[in-house]
Amino acid sequence: MSPRLAPPSAVAAQTISESSPIASPPFDIIAAYRRILNDDSISMPVAAILALVELIEFSTAGTTFELVQALTDGAEQLKSRTPNSISLSAGVELFVAFVTLFPHESDSFDDLKAELVSEGRKYAQEAQTYRAKIAEFTFKFIKDNAVILTHSYSRVVMHALLHAHKHKRISVYVTEARPRGLGIKTCEALTALGVPCTVVLDSAVAYLMDKVDVVLVGSEAVVESGGLINAVGSYQLAIIAKAHHKPFYALAESYKFHRLFPLSQYDLPTHTPNILSFPRAPASSSAPGLGSPSASYTAALAAAAPPPTPARGLSSTNLGHPPPASASMTSDQLARNPEVDYTRPDLITLVFSDVGILTPSGVSQYLVGMFAG
Incomplete structure (x- = not known):
């Protein structure tokens, strides 16, 4: 039997008679x-x-x-x-x-x-006006016909690049920035607006660096040491830029200045014991050399063997190399990799912010003043 609904008048009377207000x-x-x-x-x-x-x-x-x-x-x-x-x-x-x-x-x-x-x-x-201010500061450090390398996708870097493009001739290389591949987004946006842009593999940065005039990266945070937390791969860009004597500039809004003092990659709040850990080996697998080799070990040896020498006349697209079993990482493999990394202050040339152009040590001084009132 379905419950009987009270008539509207009764509901109204009940509501009026309640002394306590309706809680939001x-x-x-x-x-x-x-x-x-x-x-x-x-x-x-x-x-x-x-x-x-x-x-x-x-x-x-x-x-x-x-x-x-x-x-x-x-x-x-x-x-x-x-x-x-x-x-x-x-x-x-x-x-x-x-x-x-x-x-x-x-x-x-x-x-x-x-x-x-x-x-x-x-x-x-x-x-909302900070990115335009940073673009103005950065503009003075970009010469005409500059070749710029950037990493992943950053809105403040996009503002700086587009502002420079309005007044100077620039060309941009952008890393693919795996696993999210946000460098593709950067390239598509720049190309649509007429900026010459090429996506490069993350592993090709050292190969490319001799062609680059300046490296521009965005930020997740600029920390109290003057170091930079940004999309993973920024640290290796900074190391390679330093080795090639190329300026490495970080662009950061002042609301990303963070009272954090990491000493290494493993001091970041995002670091967990699972990052870059080894997966647990299956219990049934046996070590090679102790009796007969397991099937997985035999398969690994076969995969490591050099490919056969291609015969003449074979197409250049098929030289005897079998396609990889999987071209993408599994979700478990991705989970074992960091999203961000820490770039030491000695690798950063300057920090461009809405509060001015700062050295890494200048960031520390600004943070002290900001939180001291």
């Missing part, structure tokens, strides 16, 4: 962050700041301590739900510090929260 749903900071991030022009740190601004609007905190605690909890939620949260962490750290140090001159706490919301949105709007 709790604020979902993850949903807010993802909604804001749908705008491709907004970076992760700025999206995180705007999500925290919305949290202030919905917050019932009555004191600064409660508000800062709510923001800290919201920041932890964002970081825990984001696989690579380095740049996001820089943004939320900056905003929480801003709220903590904000002068309390409002007549009431509600007025203070409204002022914080206004200032947060004003900052996010201003942050």
Whole structure:
């Protein structure tokens, strides 16, 4: 027997008779962050700041301590739900510090929260102009007919390249940037706008470097040491550029300056014991040389054998080399590789930011001033 619905008048009477107000749903900071991030022009740190601004609007905190605690909890939620949260962490750290140090001159706490919301949105709007400022700084260091090497895909680097293209003749090499292959996206975007661009293999950077005038890379974060955290492969670009005496410039918005001091690749927050670990060998496999060789070992020997010498007349597309069993990595293989790496400050020539052109040591000084109020 289906349940009987109460007549509308009874429902209305029940609603009116209730003394407690209807509770509003709790604020979902993850949903807010993802909604804001749908705008491709907004970076992760700025999206995180705007999500925290919305949290202030919905917050019932009555004191600064409660508000800062709510923001800290919201920041932890964002970081825990984001696989690579380095740049996001820089943004939320900056905003929480801003709220903590904000002068309390409002007549009431509600007025203070409204002022914080206004200032947060004003900052996010201003942050949209940072890439244009960085492009202007970078422009002075790009000569006419320059050959530029960049890595993966970076919105701030794209701004710099397109600004240079309007006034100078440039050519761009971009690494494929496996496994995500975002160098293809960079090349397609530049080519569509008339910039000569060629994609190169990540393994061909040293082969190419003699042709390059300058290396430009973006950033996930610029850390307190003056070093750079960016898409994996940036570190090897910097090493090769240094060996060839080519300038290596990092482009970074100031909201990506992060109070982090890694000493090596393994100090990064994204590093886990699984990265670059060896897969566990099957229990049934036996070591070669102890009795008869296993089938897998025999297959490995066969695969390692040199290919037969091709006979004359064979097509150049088939010289006796069998195609690889798989041209792509498995999900388990990808999971064992890092997404980002750390480039030491001694390999970085300059850091171009909206606050100016800085040496790596200058970044440390700026961070100290930023968080000292």
